[in-house]
Amino acid sequence: MNAIEAERLTRRFGDFTAVREVSFEVREGELFAFLGPNGAGKTTTINMLCTLLRPTAGTARVGGHDIVREPHAVRRRIGLVFQDPSLDDRLTAWQNLAFHAMLYDVPRRVFEERAKRLLELVDLQDHAHQEVRTFSGGMKRRLELARGLLHQPKVLFLDEPTLGLDPQTRRHIWDYILRLRDTEGTTVFFTTHYMDEAERADRIAIIDHGRIIALDTPDNLKAMIGGDVILVRTSDDARAVERLREALGLDPRPTAEGVLVEAPRGDQLIPRLLGVLQNGAEPPLIVHSISLRRPSLEDVFIKLTGRAIRDEEASPLERMRLSRRLWDRR
Numbered sequence: 001m002n003a004i005e006a007e008r009l010t011r012r013f014g015d016f017t018a019v020r021e022v023s024f025e026v027r028e029g030e031l032f033a034f035l036g037p038n039g040a041g042k043t044t045t046i047n048m049l050c051t052l053l054r055p056t057a058g059t060a061r062v063g064g065h066d067i068v069r070e071p072h073a074v075r076r077r078i079g080l081v082f083q084d085p086s087l088d089d090r091l092t093a094w095q096n097l098a099f100h101a102m103l104y105d106v107p108r109r110v111f112e113e114r115a116k117r118l119l120e121l122v123d124l125q126d127h128a129h130q131e132v133r134t135f136s137g138g139m140k141r142r143l144e145l146a147r148g149l150l151h152q153p154k155v156l157f158l159d160e161p162t163l164g165l166d167p168q169t170r171r172h173i174w175d176y177i178l179r180l181r182d183t184e185g186t187t188v189f190f191t192t193h194y195m196d197e198a199e200r201a202d203r204i205a206i207i208d209h210g211r212i213i214a215l216d217t218p219d220n221l222k223a224m225i226g227g228d229v230i231l232v233r234t235s236d237d238a239r240a241v242e243r244l245r246e247a248l249g250l251d252p253r254p255t256a257e258g259v260l261v262e263a264p265r266g267d268q269l270i271p272r273l274l275g276v277l278q279n280g281a282e283p284p285l286i287v288h289s290i291s292l293r294r295p296s297l298e299d300v301f302i303k304l305t306g307r308a309i310r311d312e313e314a315s316p317l318e319r320m321r322l323s324r325r326l327w328d329r330r
């Protein structure tokens, strides 16, 4: 059985369609990413899947239950970690977990065992009885991860799980997410606009203007570029572009960092490329540097949309207001 099945899921706000006929499946145990720029429809999709927002059209099943007809069954089978902290600051980590266990009818004995194990998994065992208001942002996010798994959900939803955290804390949070996925076998659905985070997923859906424009493994998506990317810096890039066109029939692109060439087998092209640049050009061209890299997801997004994913972030306060509005509307 698939953990999530979405079929032509659509959400309109007045005349505006935020999510348009989105269909996809997430397999059990899969780490699945929704990657897209701000405003692409990621949060709207995750809110529908979590039953926080009703779809205008289309259907979805999460953990085998329909999100519209069986919202309560869905809610019991999912864990949520959204970027707005929803912990009670005046309670300790343990008390926050206990409160959650009560809401989800986790028996006391079971709770104590699980809470201990999950706090160890996120390295908070020494802070169990400390008030959450003394925690750093990273510690709070880790506690939210542990809490999200306390009732052993089939699917864990993470909406921009590292938004607003510094790079080192982001890396740590990812170590914990992967560890939790591996030890608990939970399906993880997460949204992000960070390429490096999406890279960790088993599969990625790239979403833009409310539509899925590509869905595949990171490797297959990058294979759409058709090979490797070579960057050459020379004493005269304009002449290098001309020379590469004439002598090798390539389609080089001049950029601020140097001349970019896409090639199916970049490693094999480099010697020929060096040859035509260094020999035969009059006056001779000097090659300052040459590098070969695999295409990135950013290259894929640019190829599909003609734009780069920008790194703009909505403020946490704005997101909190939005979540509250969405809850109120149901």
Ligand SMILES: Nc1ncnc2c1ncn2[C@@H]1O[C@H](COP(=O)(O)OP(=O)(O)OP(=O)(O)O)[C@@H](O)[C@H]1O
Binding pocket: 013, 016, 018, 036, 037, 038, 039, 040, 041, 042, 043, 044, 045, 314, 325
């Ligand atoms: N309650 C709402 N009322 C009106 N428009 C909305 C509402 N919620 C979202 N939108 C609009 O729908 C579009 C998609 O928003 P959504 O929050 O899903 O995007 P996103 O991909 O998650 O981006 P972000 O990371 O900025 O939240 C945006 O243009 C947003 O302004």
